[in-house]
Amino acid sequence: MRAESFSETIRERLGGETITFCYQCGTCASSCPVAKRTTDFNPREIIKLCLLDEKDEILDGKSIWLCCSCYNCQERCPQKVEIADVIYAVRNIAIEKGKVPNIYFEFFNAISNDGRIVKVSQFAENKRPQLGLPPLQPTGVDALKKILSTTGFDKFHLKKEEPQ
């Protein structure tokens, strides 16, 4: 059987379904605030490299991490490519392969341990009545941990490798 191409892998994932509709018009790049600021990032180029099967260049490079998920491109793409979501799908693949930028370990640990991406300090909690705020309700950490183990999310961090 023929090996699955990179764009097929992406297309089969949640978020990646629309990647093959791209006809390389560049509307995304001209709508992108990050591409305006740096030549290190260009959404059209990312889609192109994915479609050309340049898997290593995409997964080892830092560019996929520079999208700020603003969805400007996605609103304007004439082909209805869900570009920001495609980039999530590609990031999800990179992370499964252990290519995790440092900051994502922080997010990962915070979610897994506290059920929150930003921890609410004891100090902030204690100050609430004084400020006139009701007490914080308990966080659903147990339910969240069940979800993480069902989807396998809790194992993603085991392989650590820094992207270039």
Add this chain to the structure above:
Amino acid sequence: MMSYAIFLGCTIPARQPNYELSARKSLSKLGVKLVDIANMTCCCPPPVQSIDLKTSLAIASYNICLAEEANLDLLTLCSGCFESLAMANNMLKHDQKLKTKINKILAETGKEFHGTKEVKHFLQVLKDDIGLNQLEQNIVKPLTDLKIAPFYGCHALRPSELLQLDDPERPQILETLIKTLGGTSIEYQNKLKCCGGLLRGVSDDLALDLARDKLINVSNSGADCIATLCPFCFVALDIGQIQIRSKFQEIYDIPVLHYSELLALALGIAPEELAPRTHKIRIDKIINKIL
């Protein structure tokens, strides 16, 4: 009485009592009851979606299930929470296969997503549920002399197909709500562009560049302050000004207020009840103009 389950998220209770206080006090003045539900979690915004989309959707849906069980619509303040939850809600409502897949995961927590409730942005509750007339009747300190630069950020508006807050290219809801408070809504260049908030920690230079662009454009417009909706935009533009001062030796001194804070002040709530010291760029001159 109108009731909603309030979804606070993480950043607001961790760092922005100014947002929570102003929203809670304003809504209570406007006759809205907020219910704090137990066992909610992080909404799973873009940084978590970047790790795994499916897990993020399942966790967002789990939180919606809690609101369904309480038979309440969810009210969100943070745009990140609004986006994650409204996206999950609408995706699952319209995609039976996805719903089945997510419900299989949720079964482990004893929950099931039904799709019976709405996820509402704070602005939608103000405009559509409370109504502009009702709002206007409660204004005791109109923002008459205030020129306000509305800043939507990204995730209140986009992706618009799933969020349905307003037209993504020409939104009006925030401008309308500013005018309802008696304020003047100011146009400025690249109003709808990102603040760079999500790049903080990934590329701090790029993040600061985008925030600086926003501040330059607002400052050229002559606005007195910026009205934000999202705690990340708030950080990018408020703390961002301190960082820009040390990196570029540029001083903008533009107060950044959440829309909810402007609302609370217009409703006559005393500034000292609103944790004004949360702001790095002091808001005294704005308060003085209103009082």
